[in-house]
Amino acid sequence: MTQTEKRLFLIDYLLSERGEKIAIPADEYNQKRLLRSLFNIRMPKAVTQEFLSIQDEYLQEENRSKGITDIADLEPVQTDIYLWQGDITTLKCDAIVNAANAQMLGCFSPCHVCIDNATHTYAGVQLRCKCNEIMTEQGFDEPTGQAKITPAYNLPCKYIIHTVGPIVGGYLTNEDCELLKSCYLSCLKLAEKSGCKSMAFCCISTGVFGFPQKEAAQIAISTVKEYKKTTGSDIKVIFNVFKDDDLMIYRDLLKIV
Numbered sequence: 001m002t003q004t005e006k007r008l009f010l011i012d013y014l015l016s017e018r019g020e021k022i023a024i025p026a027d028e029y030n031q032k033r034l035l036r037s038l039f040n041i042r043m044p045k046a047v048t049q050e051f052l053s054i055q056d057e058y059l060q061e062e063n064r065s066k067g068i069t070d071i072a073d074l075e076p077v078q079t080d081i082y083l084w085q086g087d088i089t090t091l092k093c094d095a096i097v098n099a100a101n102a103q104m105l106g107c108f109s110p111c112h113v114c115i116d117n118a119t120h121t122y123a124g125v126q127l128r129c130k131c132n133e134i135m136t137e138q139g140f141d142e143p144t145g146q147a148k149i150t151p152a153y154n155l156p157c158k159y160i161i162h163t164v165g166p167i168v169g170g171y172l173t174n175e176d177c178e179l180l181k182s183c184y185l186s187c188l189k190l191a192e193k194s195g196c197k198s199m200a201f202c203c204i205s206t207g208v209f210g211f212p213q214k215e216a217a218q219i220a221i222s223t224v225k226e227y228k229k230t231t232g233s234d235i236k237v238i239f240n241v242f243k244d245d246d247l248m249i250y251r252d253l254l255k256i257v
């Protein structure tokens with residue numbers, strides 16, 4: 001099957017699952033948006049092996065076509081510390097960090113631009129099912145500042161570490177800062193407990209959660225450095241940024257000329 005044929009199969013399956021019949025766009029761009037939307041709104045439930053096989057082949061090719069960046073090809077800016085701008089879902093390292101919400105099931109808003117949405121879209125429907133399994137067993141929403149780990153399924157990394165950052169309402173408080181620090185520490189500890197030698201952090205809480213970007217970057221860098229110093233850890237850490245202003249903030253804080 002070609003990528004187009006796989007995409008149309010997946011769309012047909014997901015529409016049939018919902019009992020819906022709609023006109024499928026003829027062009028590739030809108031077909032991809034429709035498929036992503038159907039992934040995004042799908043509740044966690046069983047799926048056929050045929051669907052998974054075709055989905056996995058499709059997503060792995062889509063991920064390859066976006067271009068995969070291997071940590072082995074990056075140059076550290078400081079000992080074991082890297083700065084990289086781009087789509088975190090294209091990074092090949094042991095673990096990437098996903099900025100999740102308290103339900104830990106991914107973003108249900110069709111084609112939303114958040115990291116949570118992209119992570120679940122390109123990992124595949126297995127990820128939401130796995131997160132649902134974890135959260136059902138836990139029996140309550142994920143507390144802010146903690147972390148959970150899952151396989152990465154169709155992403156080039158091995159694991160995804162999900163953490164819920166603080167939501168800043170109005171003024172930034174000491175509690176907000178401590179909770180964000182806890183996110184970084186929880187992720188680092190869980191990564192190493194799981195045998196990870198490298199990991200990539202997104203800019204946790206700086207999107208719709210409203211944490212000021214510079215203060216968040218300061219906490220991220222200081223927490224990682226303090227952890228590595230106090231534990232003697234040699235884990236390699238990528239600070240992943242997407243926006244140009246975040247790149248400039250991290251370059252300044254890391255003294256990159």
